[in-house]
Amino acid sequence: MKTTKTSALQNGFRILLGVFMLLAGIGHLTFQRAEFQAQVPxxxxxxxxxxxxxxxxxxxxxxxxxxxxxxxxxSVGLALALFYVLIFPGNIAQYVNGTNAFNLNSDQARLIRLFFQPVLILWALWSTGGLTYWRHRQSPAAK
Structure with missing residues (x-):
């Protein structure tokens, strides 16, 4: 897949999201394991x-x-966006089942969290140039 030029701001946000993912991965494997298990449908x-x-x-x-x-x-941004889509059912299950985890102990808090998944998807795509790549790939001029 062709690399798309990204700005310093996009690169900063890409690295920040990468660090967040590293912290989440460490949490999955160690100190937040039970919290994450509560979200598995x-x-x-x-x-x-x-x-x-x-x-x-x-x-x-x-x-x-x-x-x-x-x-x-x-490609990494597209893969991360897909990952966020694939784990979204866990967030929905947490809301539907009223499961308390990560201090999300009310239906309102769990519902609000659902609206952050699209933000993460867009963050992954924007910060890696995936949105620009996708837009140019879809435009008639690119064909």
Whole structure:
């Protein structure tokens, strides 16, 4: 995938998001493991701990890629955005089931959190140049 030029601001936000992903991955594997297990939907056919450990490894990988794999940053941004889409059912399950985790102990707090997932998706795409890549790929002039 072709690399898209990004600004210093975008690069700063890309690195910041990568660091957040690294911290989330470490949390999945260590001190926040039980909190993350509370968010795993009951309908998944895997153990909650396995899902948390696997998603933690994916987050560590994506976090490192966001910070260091700059030649493929568009692909990494698209992969991270897809990851955010794939984990969204866990956030929905937390809201629907009224599960308390991460100090989200009211329906209102859990509902508000749902609106932040699209922000993360856009952040991943914008900071890596994925939005620009996608826009140019879709434009008639690019064909």
């Amino acid at each position: 009951d309908w998944l056919p895997f153990s909650k701990d396995s899902v948390v450990l696997l998603s933690g490894l994916v987050e560590l990988t994506l976090g490192l890629a966001m910070v260091f794999w700059t030649r493929q940053k568009v």
